[in-house]
Amino acid sequence: DAKTTQPNSMESNEEEPVHLPCNHSTISGTDYIHWYRQLPSQGPEYVIHGLTSNVNNRMASLAIAEDRKSSTLILHRATLRDAAVYYCILRAYNAGNMLTFGGGTRLMVKP
Amino acid sequence: SQTIHQWPATLVQPVGSPLSLECTVEGTSNPNLYWYRQAAGRGLQLLFYSVGIGQISSEVPQNLSASRPQDRQFILSSKKLLLSDSGFYLCAWMGGRMRRDTQYFGPGTRLTVL
Numbered sequence: 001d002a003k004t005t006q007p008n009s010m011e012s013n014e015e016e017p018v019h020l021p022c023n024h025s026t027i028s029g030t031d032y033i034h035w036y037r038q039l040p041s042q043g044p045e046y047v048i049h050g051l052t053s054n055v056n057n058r059m060a061s062l063a064i065a066e067d068r069k070s071s072t073l074i075l076h077r078a079t080l081r082d083a084a085v086y087y088c089i090l091r092a093y094n095a096g097n098m099l100t101f102g103g104g105t106r107l108m109v110k111p
Numbered sequence: 112s113q114t115i116h117q118w119p120a121t122l123v124q125p126v127g128s129p130l131s132l133e134c135t136v137e138g139t140s141n142p143n144l145y146w147y148r149q150a151a152g153r154g155l156q157l158l159f160y161s162v163g164i165g166q167i168s169s170e171v172p173q174n175l176s177a178s179r180p181q182d183r184q185f186i187l188s189s190k191k192l193l194l195s196d197s198g199f200y201l202c203a204w205m206g207g208r209m210r211r212d213t214q215y216f217g218p219g220t221r222l223t224v225l
Binding site for chain 2: 032041042043044045049062087091096098099100101102103104
């Protein structure tokens, strides 16, 4: 399975934008880029996903490099409730549609 | 709407005792079902997944087993728990009438083996 590399932790100030990077240099042409986040003592929740084009939804934006070897999750205005571990995951479509979680990035938001 | 339930929420068990964790999904049919484990301070490890009743795939060798007796029920079991089985166990589902590219996670069971 293709792997992702993320910084262990990042800090942000409340109300400021946050850019969470992810490297996936061995991505294949059929791998989708998914982002999930996990708040303390909860199960992960879906944030956003994309294949080639940038994506926007109510939670975040996903910017995908032209060569698809990296991507960035963008939180436009960080709030204290955005403090969580953010996982960047490559997902190949198969019968199981499995997700392989790495270590993720722990985002800390300062008031 | 779709919901996923797990119980119990917390569990403390002695080494060598049996285990049964249950996960049920409501509001969808024929979902893919998954069991993950998260050790303290670590990422999630996929243990089992199921694409249908009676169909179980194991991702890692261990003393745990899984069963899917009904379409929306997924059970994680062990005959004899080890200390290393402690962790946060999460069930997830995907598919049905909802988005087929997103996994939805339950609230989890925190297991402590003493």
